[in-house]
Amino acid sequence: MLHIPNEDARFIRETCGPEIIDVLEEQAAEHAWTDLYLHRPEWTAQGRSYTDAVLLAVEVAPPAQQIILKIVPAGAAGREPAAAAAAAEAVETFTDLHLVKQPFDPVPLPDGRTLMFQKVAGDSLRSTTTVGGLDGQHRARVVEHLIRGLLSCWNAEVLKLAVPEPVKVSAFLREELNGVWQGDGSLQAWGRSLGVLDPAPPWLYSDGMRLPNPYLMVKGGPALPDPELRVLRGLGHGDLHLDNILVPQMEGTVQAEAYRLIDLCTFSARADLGGDAATVLLSALIPFVEHELPPDQRHALLRFIVAPHATHGAYIVPRAKTLVQAVTVTAQREMSHWRDSWDAQFLLSLMARALMFTTYTGIGVAGRGWLVRLAAHAGGELLARTARRQGGQAWPPPLEPGRDSFTTTQFSAVGVAGSRGSAGFVPDQEPQRRRWETDSGVRDERAVLGFGPDHTVVLVDGQGRVRRWSVGGDSLPGAEGRPARIRVGHQALVSSLTHSLVTAWPKELEILRFPQDAGVFRSDPVHFDGGENFLVTSGGDVFATHDRKSLTVRSFEDGSVVERVPCPASLAASAVSLDASVIALARSQEVFIHRRGRPTLQRSMANSMLYFRTGLLRKFSSLVGPGCQLAVSPSGSHVGCVTFEEVLVWSTEDGREVYRRKLTDREAREALGGEGMRLLCTETGTLFCLKRGRLSCPTIDGGIQLRQSGRYVDVATSRDGRLMAMLGSEGRLEVWDL
Incomplete structure (x- = not known):
């Protein structure tokens, strides 16, 4: 008994x-x-x-x-x-x-x-405790012993006889994700909540990179490459998170080499050999990513996992870096005889396990969003390596603006108790996190914003008064203005290389420099010869002016001439890249794209006012030559144009049209009139348009307006495209991470 x-x-x-x-x-x-x-x-x-x-x-x-x-x-x-x-x-x-x-x-x-x-x-x-209960230093030691044991001890005999199995990427992912993918599982439900599944755009934008949609890589199809890899299979736990690993302690000292594995219900003798290592890595990193990371840290950690480089280390939390290396470096050493193929297989394992982890609701929205990013980065690196290895097209493929780049702009994921919050995987083209704000004290519709070197923000009001701050919010020396007003809105430009700026007065230019050890130095005025001159409100390393006959590129040092380009008759708009290596000049229905050292491109566009397109006024449309807006990306990779009728973006590398759409009637009506209009172009060819105080993205159907509070007077982006500054009509100055 x-x-x-x-x-x-x-x-x-x-x-x-x-x-x-x-x-x-x-x-x-x-x-x-x-x-x-x-x-x-x-x-x-x-x-x-x-x-x-x-x-x-x-x-x-x-x-x-x-x-x-x-x-x-x-x-x-x-x-x-x-x-x-x-x-x-x-x-x-x-x-x-x-x-x-x-x-x-x-x-x-x-x-x-x-x-x-x-x-x-x-x-x-x-x-005895779980590895998840250890501090970072001891956790990394156990993980290193664990990875070595899984590959060199548990699978030693398996690897001696192993024959790699050929498998398509999509087939591998579907097999690994079987339970959560099939039958409209929880993985697909999460993908739909993000707005990247059904329909699934092939490309997503993250941290300035063009990445494949990981959900579409699982689904398969012609929109993305589906290469065949050879993978090794062997003994695998199948669910090796840190709380399924126990480790004893003796007199307070962790016995890292004496770990024990528990909960083996998912054990398989034909497991993906990289699956356990990927699961250990992700479970170790969840505490670092379950809250939204600053963009530079987030990007560095993602790249350090899929394509590590020494430059990433400065942005990564040291404990996270140590854990990543405990898994990846140890595994690479143990699989040195299979190194290149192992690296590719591990990227595939990371994709599968990262997507699997997104079905764990306890991780939270921010963490799950980071995992989707990781799957996309791993997929992008995998396709890059297979493209190079198989002699395919150049990688990465050219960035394309437009619908794909904005498919995820507005997405958010359902969080706890039905609340909606950012999932963390959105393109850089939308302001994401407010870094700093202040009351500038400037309430002037003619005020102009710009980013200077060393992460400085510069504000010039309609009388040429200059105010400057660091991105962190510290005030810097500025300058007083003049009684007269600068000629029209946006007639000031900030240098991106030196602490200088130029303002345009009715008959002259004034260049102001701000030495580190002094207040302000004003150069001698640059007088215009002949007729009326205008400041081209783009550039940064240099600046440009035009008199409708020629566009003149000038130095920020003293306004001296660097280069001259003839203007077409009836010039309607102009824009230049940071270094003026690309100059765009437009008249009503044509754009001329000058590329330094290469032939000039000439492109046409539709441009007529809404009321002249139909009815009795249609026959007069050819007599009316409305203007347009032009923008060149900082490096000159893209030129964007918004007319009264359509939006266009061209690649300057080969001149191809990468985006084009007709304006809606609402957009066409809003294009009539309105001061202080500004068009900006990013390196992906995405456009921002400031019109009537509202900031919108024209490169999406309907020209969707971004979230904002109040009315904007001016906007500017930093040289590297990572920051955006906005000045509100009531004087509020904000700096956002993109």
Whole structure:
């Protein structure tokens, strides 16, 4: 007769169900136990439970021994006893050191659950903890030993006889994600909530990079490459997060090499050999990414994982960097005989496991958004490597503006309790995080914004008064203006290389310089010869003016002439790149793109006012030559144009048209009139348009307006495209991360 203390028996019935007592009595008769009692002090397994299993630590006698009772729920988890037994039989030496054995056969329960008996990992409950409960330094040591053991010990014999299996990327991903992808699973539901699945755009933009849509890579199809890789399979845990790894401590010292693996219900003898390493890495990084990271840190960590470079290290939290290296560098050493193919397989494993992790609701929206980014970065790096290896097209493919780049601009994901919050995976083309704001004290419709060198923000009002700040908000020396007003709006330009700016007065230019050890130095005025001159309100390394006959590129040093380009008749708009290597000049229905050292491109566009397109006024449309807006990206890679009728973007590399759409009637009506209009172009060819105080993205159907508070007077982007400054009509100056 088995003796169980009344208090212990009551706890077991309440926790596990009354039938467990009957089963334990049957086991006692079989194994000659006379006593069973809960381990005191009461023990509770540390870490999170992913399977809803119930764990109880008990002591039985005779002979006196500690064992773990584990009641495994029905369903997929119910295969754990058989899977654990198979894992234990695979490699005896690894099992003795690193797996938890089953001293007695499992017992199926009437309700479909299973009662398992396990030995205590590390021989002691009190001195054993999960790796997730360790600090960063000890955690990295255990992870390094673990990765080495998985590849060089557990799979040593497997690798001696392994033959790589050819598999398409999409087929591999679907197999790995089977349960959460098939049948409209939770992975697909999350993808739809992000707005990147059904329909699935092939390309997403992140941190200035063009990346493949990872959901579309799982789905397969002609929109993205689907290369064939050779992958190695072997013994794998299948769910090796940090709370499924136990490690003993001796006299307060972590015994890193004595780790034990638990919860082997997902064990497979044909597992993706990179899957366990990827799971360990992601579970170790979740604490660092479950809250939104600053863009530079986020980007550096993502790239350090998929394509590490020494320059990334300065932006990464040291503990996170150490954990990444504990997995990736250790695995590369152990797989040195298979290095290049291993790197490709590990990227594929990262994609699968990152997408799998997005189905874990406990991670949170920000963390899940980071995981989608990681899957996209891993997919992009994988396609880049296979494209180079297979001699395919140049990689990465050319950046394309327009619909794809904005497919995810507005997306957000459903968070806790139905609230909506940023999922963290959006293109750089939308302001994401306000870095700093202040009351500039300037309430002037003619005020102009610009970014100077060394992360400075410069504001010039309509009388030429200059105010300057660091991006962090510190005030810098400025300058007083003049009684007269500068000639028209946006007639000032800030240098991106030196602490200088130029303002345009009715008959002259004035260049102001701000030395580090002084206030302001005003150069001699630059007088215009002949007729009326205008400042071209783009550039940065140099500036330009035009008199409708020629465009003159000038130095910020003294306004001296660097280059002259003839203007077409009836000039309507002009724009230059930072260094003026690309100059765009437009008249009503033609754009001329001058490329330094290469032939000039000539492109046509539709441009007529809404009321002249139909009805009685249509016959007069050819007599009316409306203007347009032009913008050149900082490096000169793209030229954008917005007319009264359409939006166009051209690539200056080969002159191809990369985006074109007709304006809606609403947009066409809004284009009539309005001062202070500004068009900006990013390196991806995405356009920003400031019109009537509202900032919009013309390179999307309907010209969607960005979120903003109040009315803007001017906007500017930094030289590297990472920051945007906005000046509100009430004087509020804001700087945002893009």
